Amino acid sequence: MKNQMCLFFFLFLFCHISSAVKHSLKYYITASSGLQNVPECMYVLKADDVEVTHCDSTNKIFEQKQDWVVKLFNKDPQLLEGSRQDCFVRIPRLFKDVIYNLTQTLQSEGAIILQCIAGCELDETTGQFSGFVHYAYNGENFLRFDLHTHIWIALSPQASIIKQKWDRNTDRIQFIKDIINHFCPQWLKMGLEHGRSSLMRTDPPSVSLLQKTPSSAVNCHATGFYPDRALMFWSKDGEEIHEGVEHGEILPNHDGTFQMSVDLNVSSAEDWRRYHCVFQFEGAEDRIITELDGTLIRTNRVKPDNLTVPVIAAVVVVVLALVVMATAGGCMAHKKKKEAEDSTELPEATNLNTETNTAH
Structure with a gap:
């Protein structure tokens, strides 16, 4: 029972205010058997759909996705070590036992994928606190825990057999009740205390x-x-x-x-x-x-009404530019023609002078 409480320690520690009304957190756990190149157990912890931590037990990966979580772990190394143990040891062992129990009871063969969504929510307006545990088996809804009647709800025909077995497991039911009624509020307060400044950030658009x-x-x-x-x-x-x-x-x-x-x-x-x-x-x-x-x-x-002035101005500028270019071109042509005429007349005058000098 003590190990089970440690297992959900991190689950209920970080609850994120999604608005001015509610704090919530969801734990997405996926365990599998008989699949190659797929981790046997992994999970993502999301606070109001914002990823907080990521775990891959097979590849020994445990990542903190938020700065305030890193700071909290640095401040409390025991908390970090306990969370790593949850990732690498306790959660994989728990779901491995659940998968074994399912295969024996349902006599199933082949690859198996077991998914679990567990979490908690606090309504600040009413002060009411609630939790949830929901299982899926091979991609189909399987079992859900009813928080009012404290029994399992079968969501598929084959889940009925497991429901009867889990309803008789009073230790499991008491554990869930303890988490919902006692441990979750406690860790919720701790999470808000350490992460309130960043978790309650709200930027208007x-x-x-x-x-x-x-x-x-x-x-x-x-x-x-x-x-x-x-x-x-x-x-x-x-x-x-x-x-x-x-x-x-x-x-x-x-x-x-x-x-x-x-x-x-x-x-x-x-x-x-x-x-x-x-x-x-x-x-x-x-x-x-x-x-x-x-x-x-x-x-x-660009609106048509706004085109008149810019277009007229542009046309005037172009026309003036063409006139200037044409005038400049004419002047240059005239100058070159004049220079050419002068250069042609100069030798003739020289020759005349030479002839005159010779005659004298």
């Missing part, structure tokens, strides 16, 4: 309206926001709309922030003031609302 041509969709683009748990949509008269709307993916920027966009196809005959682009972090109440105002739309096209 810069929102722009873009449009390629007058007939194309209006693009509402938000960039520079953090974290990436955000929603953006178009509304009409205060109600979210879906028709004529196309959502883009959340993409990373080079500086660690994120960007996303949502397009709206709207007729030029409609009252654009009825439409608004809404950006909101998940779980937060505050919204950034941008009215669909034609004067705010940025575009790379």
